[in-house]
Amino acid sequence: SQKIEQNSEALNIQEGKTATLTCNYTNYSPAYLQWYRQDPGRGPVFLLLIRENEKEKRKERLKVTFDTTLKQSLFHITASQPADSATYLCARLSYNTDKLIFGTGTRLQVFP
Amino acid sequence: EPEVTQTPSHQVTQMGQEVILRCVPISNHLYFYWYRQILGQKVEFLVSFYNNEISEKSEIFDDQFSVERPDGSNFTLKIRSTKLEDSAMYFCASRWWGQGTDTQYFGPGTRLTVL
Numbered sequence: 001s002q003k004i005e006q007n008s009e010a011l012n013i014q015e016g017k018t019a020t021l022t023c024n025y026t027n028y029s030p031a032y033l034q035w036y037r038q039d040p041g042r043g044p045v046f047l048l049l050i051r052e053n054e055k056e057k058r059k060e061r062l063k064v065t066f067d068t069t070l071k072q073s074l075f076h077i078t079a080s081q082p083a084d085s086a087t088y089l090c091a092r093l094s095y096n097t098d099k100l101i102f103g104t105g106t107r108l109q110v111f112p
Numbered sequence: 113e114p115e116v117t118q119t120p121s122h123q124v125t126q127m128g129q130e131v132i133l134r135c136v137p138i139s140n141h142l143y144f145y146w147y148r149q150i151l152g153q154k155v156e157f158l159v160s161f162y163n164n165e166i167s168e169k170s171e172i173f174d175d176q177f178s179v180e181r182p183d184g185s186n187f188t189l190k191i192r193s194t195k196l197e198d199s200a201m202y203f204c205a206s207r208w209w210g211q212g213t214d215t216q217y218f219g220p221g222t223r224l225t226v227l
Contacts, residue, residue, distance in 0.1 A: 032214055043116075043203045043218035044155060089155065093214065098143065098168055099157035100216060 002027050004092050006103035013110055019080045021106045023073040023090030030092035033073045035064055038087045038105060047088075048075075080110045114138045116219035118204050124225045125194055133189045133222045135204030144187045145205040145216060146179065148172070155203065161187065194226045 003026040013019050023033065029052050036044035050057045050066045050073065057064045063076040077084050087105040117136045125131050137144050146158040159169045161179055178190045187206075191198055201223050205216040 034215065036218075041201075041221075041223070043201075043221045046215050046217060049215055091155075098160045099145075099170070100147075100155075101157070102155040104154050 002030070002092065002094065002101055004090050004101055004103035006090055006106045008104050008106070010107040010109055013080060013108070015081060015110055015112050017080055019077040019084070019108055019110070021075040021088050021090075021108065023075065023103060025071050025073075025092055028094075029068045029071070031095045032093045033064070033066055034091045034093065034100065035062075035073075035075050036089040036091065038089055040087075044089055044102075077108075080108075082110050082112060084108060085110050116204055116206055116217055118202075118219040118222050120222060121220070122223045122225070124227065127196055127226055128193050131191050131194055131224065133191075133202050133204075133224070135187045135189075135219055136185050137187055137204065137206030138208075138217060139185070140208060141206035141217075142209045143167075143207040143216075144179075144181070145207075146189045147203045147205060147218075148200040149203065149221075150200045158189075191224075194224075196226050199224055199226045 005024045032049055032051055034049045035047045038044045048057055048059055048064045050064045061078045065074045087107045089102050089105040091100040091102045119134045144161040147155050149155045157170050159173045160167045176192045180188050201221040203221045204219045207216045
């Protein structure tokens, strides 16, 4: 079955450093990988989408990569700030379906 | 910026009762979804809806669940006879249609507590 695996352990980093979160997928490559931010008790907020044929996507301080050989996506936040503290969800979308399959998310804590 | 809205934010109900969760998707969107998240677990897909019919549903979405778009703006999820294990956050999402519009936008959620 198709799965998304994220490191369930929290990532603690110091303000100003780059946070890197990992998302691994199983089976065949999804059409898209999407990254969302989720704050406690709130809905997922869309951040970035990367397609299978794209290597890298950037938006302001965010960068996402897609490596079909490693079956992995990396999500980077540069110059991290305490306000970036949240849970970050990776989700896959395949060609023949419209449902997002989410990982468990990785909690990021940025401390001053 | 347009956003998906959901009501109520918190619903408490007794086991066996019917509940209706309401959503107003983004106005020009054509695809609608319900997801749920049990506390501490993953966000799970329930159902997708397009052109006034269900296009896909998960194993969770059994006969106790139904969806409806009663008018041009609302999208509802009904649970006929709630169980304790239905307690979760329920998220509505919507998506436009067209090239490069694969992003689903989520609402803030309804917390359902079944006692």
